[in-house]
Amino acid sequence: MSAPSIPRSRTMVDADRLETLVGRIFESFGMPAEDARSTARGLVAADLRGHESHGVSNYLDVYYQPGLESGLINPRPQPRILHETETTARWDGDGGIGFVVAEMAMRDAIERARRHGVGFAAVANSRHYGMAQLYSRMAVDHGMIGISMTNGGALAVPFGGADPRLGTNPISVAVPCGEEPPFVLDMATTAAAMGKVLNAHRDGASIPTEWALGTSGVPTSDPQDAMDAARLLPLGSSATGGAHKGYGLAVVVEILSGVLSGTGFGQMLGPDNLGHFLGAIRVDAFIPLAGFTAMMDALVRELRATPPAQGSSGVLVAGDPEHIAEADRRANGVPLHPRVVEMLRGYAERLEVPFDLVR
Amino acid sequence: MSAPSIPRSRTMVDADRLETLVGRIFESFGMPAEDARSTARGLVAADLRGHESHGVSNYLDVYYQPGLESGLINPRPQPRILHETETTARWDGDGGIGFVVAEMAMRDAIERARRHGVGFAAVANSRHYGMAQLYSRMAVDHGMIGISMTNGGALAVPFGGADPRLGTNPISVAVPCGEEPPFVLDMATTAAAMGKVLNAHRDGASIPTEWALGTSGVPTSDPQDAMDAARLLPLGSSATGGAHKGYGLAVVVEILSGVLSGTGFGQMLGPDNLGHFLGAIRVDAFIPLAGFTAMMDALVRELRATPPAQGSSGVLVAGDPEHIAEADRRANGVPLHPRVVEMLRGYAERLEVPFDLVR
Numbered sequence: 001m002s003a004p005s006i007p008r009s010r011t012m013v014d015a016d017r018l019e020t021l022v023g024r025i026f027e028s029f030g031m032p033a034e035d036a037r038s039t040a041r042g043l044v045a046a047d048l049r050g051h052e053s054h055g056v057s058n059y060l061d062v063y064y065q066p067g068l069e070s071g072l073i074n075p076r077p078q079p080r081i082l083h084e085t086e087t088t089a090r091w092d093g094d095g096g097i098g099f100v101v102a103e104m105a106m107r108d109a110i111e112r113a114r115r116h117g118v119g120f121a122a123v124a125n126s127r128h129y130g131m132a133q134l135y136s137r138m139a140v141d142h143g144m145i146g147i148s149m150t151n152g153g154a155l156a157v158p159f160g161g162a163d164p165r166l167g168t169n170p171i172s173v174a175v176p177c178g179e180e181p182p183f184v185l186d187m188a189t190t191a192a193a194m195g196k197v198l199n200a201h202r203d204g205a206s207i208p209t210e211w212a213l214g215t216s217g218v219p220t221s222d223p224q225d226a227m228d229a230a231r232l233l234p235l236g237s238s239a240t241g242g243a244h245k246g247y248g249l250a251v252v253v254e255i256l257s258g259v260l261s262g263t264g265f266g267q268m269l270g271p272d273n274l275g276h277f278l279g280a281i282r283v284d285a286f287i288p289l290a291g292f293t294a295m296m297d298a299l300v301r302e303l304r305a306t307p308p309a310q311g312s313s314g315v316l317v318a319g320d321p322e323h324i325a326e327a328d329r330r331a332n333g334v335p336l337h338p339r340v341v342e343m344l345r346g347y348a349e350r351l352e353v354p355f356d357l358v359r
Numbered sequence: 360m361s362a363p364s365i366p367r368s369r370t371m372v373d374a375d376r377l378e379t380l381v382g383r384i385f386e387s388f389g390m391p392a393e394d395a396r397s398t399a400r401g402l403v404a405a406d407l408r409g410h411e412s413h414g415v416s417n418y419l420d421v422y423y424q425p426g427l428e429s430g431l432i433n434p435r436p437q438p439r440i441l442h443e444t445e446t447t448a449r450w451d452g453d454g455g456i457g458f459v460v461a462e463m464a465m466r467d468a469i470e471r472a473r474r475h476g477v478g479f480a481a482v483a484n485s486r487h488y489g490m491a492q493l494y495s496r497m498a499v500d501h502g503m504i505g506i507s508m509t510n511g512g513a514l515a516v517p518f519g520g521a522d523p524r525l526g527t528n529p530i531s532v533a534v535p536c537g538e539e540p541p542f543v544l545d546m547a548t549t550a551a552a553m554g555k556v557l558n559a560h561r562d563g564a565s566i567p568t569e570w571a572l573g574t575s576g577v578p579t580s581d582p583q584d585a586m587d588a589a590r591l592l593p594l595g596s597s598a599t600g601g602a603h604k605g606y607g608l609a610v611v612v613e614i615l616s617g618v619l620s621g622t623g624f625g626q627m628l629g630p631d632n633l634g635h636f637l638g639a640i641r642v643d644a645f646i647p648l649a650g651f652t653a654m655m656d657a658l659v660r661e662l663r664a665t666p667p668a669q670g671s672s673g674v675l676v677a678g679d680p681e682h683i684a685e686a687d688r689r690a691n692g693v694p695l696h697p698r699v700v701e702m703l704r705g706y707a708e709r710l711e712v713p714f715d716l717v718r
Binding site for chain 2: 083085086087088089090116117118120122145157158159160161162163165173175183185187188189191192208210211213217218235236237238240241242244245246247248249251252254255256258259260261262264265266281282283285286287291292295296299302303306307308309310312313314315316317318
């Protein structure tokens with residue numbers, strides 16, 4: 001297992017200093033210092049774990065700044081519980097950025113799980129929450145299995161459909177292990193997330209035809225065409241590949257995030273309005289934690305020891321690539337595209353803070 | 360929307376009389392009458408809903424009978440709770456047939472959800488439980504979202520692996536609607552279930568190369584080769600198709616069904632030993648049920664109204680094909696392969712009961 005390859009055009013920056021600067025930037029958009037730092041932590045975590053598409057690069061200047069400054073994203077939200085039982089809560093995120101709202105709701109779900117075995121939160125009226133695993137992973141340190149999913153703007157076609165009706169609707173499940181790093185699944189329910197299409201476009205690469213329909217309504221290998229069409233294919237891609245399954249999973253995410261929270265879906269959603277579904281399941285509500293984590297270690301080791309198929313470099317387990325990337329990037333720096341570095345330098349100059357990221 | 364096409368070689372039989380006969384047959388294998396009838400109901404439900412691969416046809420004489428008569432499947436199990444909280448229970452299925460054990464555990468999860476908002480069961484030491492949706496759908500009539508999953512014998516390769524390490528590990532989620540039939544997702548986490556390979560083999564058809572590796576370790580279109588190899592591919596099928604996602608979901612099912620229940624996985628499992636994970640989430644623990652089911656109706660109608668893609672006959676929602684098949688088959692009969700009809704006739708003769716299935 002090795003760290004993912006990094007295009008040579010990237011600039012290596014220090015993760016901690018990146019987080020400090022990005023926190024200052026979000027503070028300058030009107031957010032309280034603690035919330036700004038928490039949002040920065042979530043974005044830099046994505047860059048550390050190799051999910052550049054959910055990191056600092058893509059949305060800071062084009063979405064978060066105009067959103068927070070226009071009030072489309074509430075910089076000082078007061079999230080509140082609309083309805084609750086011992087084990088459940090439905091939240092109104094008060095239009096706040098998802099990083100802040102979802103973290104608060106997940107903390108609440110974890111506390112309910114501590115008291116009652118399991119805890120869930122359906123969150124309405126939130127905004128973009130970064131990578132789904134930010135919240136599922138919060139449960140792991142409490143000896144719990146964490147669940148996180150969110151709906152999103154319509155970018156994906158239903159199986160058999162020509163027009164987008166669903167978001168990329170990711171699902172994350174995080175599970176504690178013993179000596180091994182946690183199992184962390186974090187997947188769009190489309191064949192690929194739109195961020196991967198954007199990355200291919202920026203790098204001048206083509207995309208696999210399993211990923212998206214183009215503007216002409218048939219699968220395309222041109223990332224520009226896929227971006228224009230906004231018709232990502234469900235996981236499974238085709239009838240023979242089982243695309244009805246990826247589509248079905250996307251609808252489950254829509255139901256739990258959009259309908260159970262009362263947020264709505266598709267055309268009903270206001271601008272950038274999103275719902276999330278978060279959950280925590282306490283392992284020792286079923287079985288002693290030490291035995292569970294020992295069996296988890298055995299499971300992931302058995303899976304990794306599977307003989308590789310032809311053309312494969314070996315079997316990994318969900319979370320392995322991110323774990324490897326994070327260790328590497330904490331030690332050697334986070335690779336940022338030069339355009340992103342220049343954007344950050346511009347912010348630092350305007351805020352009159354030192355620009356000391358580059359290693 | 361129309362009912363699935365039925366090969367002309369099938370014989371149409373009456374569902375109620377089929378259930379009665381199959382119940383008598385299971386009673387003759389040593390099961391109590393009520394458990395036998397419940398098992399028959401689960402098998403015939405699969406035939407009614409078009410899931411022939413989980414119906415009467417495939418396992419009755421080759422698996423259930425020898426299993427129950429040898430004691431590999433305990434015909435008179437006493438399932439019990441090993442550990443519980445208000446919201447959770449870990450069960451020992453006492454080696455009983457999954458239809459009986461899982462139904463009991465799901466009833467318990469529903470009762471916990473009624474009292475505390477959500478309820479879950481991790482079931483160890485069970486056996487084949489038929490189609491996953493049998494249990495998820497139990498929750499729907501209680502105004503709950505139902506969840507059902509199970510591990511199984513190693514028939515699927517991890518992404519990048521040459522050898523089978525996981526079951527087809529299905530996931531079902533059932534959700535109540537208002538005027539519309541319930542949303543019912545029921546999917547193997549492989550590109551296709553092994554039952555579909557068996558059906559293609561019996562019908563002399565080839566299989567899509569997305570489904571399985573053959574004995575030579577590369578994708579095959581020959582169902583015999585796929586059956587011999589027992590190396591089904593995860594949903595996504597290839598690196599570009601996102602097979603790491605189908606694989607990741609299969610591991611989640613393995614963790615919840617196999618590890619959280621203490622059943623184990625892979626080589627650790629005794630013969631046919633299986634674990635299940637079952638859950639019930641009360642809708643009105645989050646949001647009033649009437650508003651939720653009205654929004655569910657709107658969601659499934661919006662999805663079905665999506666303009667069809669080129670070559671598509673239109674968009675369905677999970678559960679639609681089964682709903683259509685069930686209405687048709689209750690009215691017009693269940694199609695059985697002539698070999699299955701002859702097998703049932705043989706049982707009827709030995710049991711000296713009238714053979715009155717054929718319409």
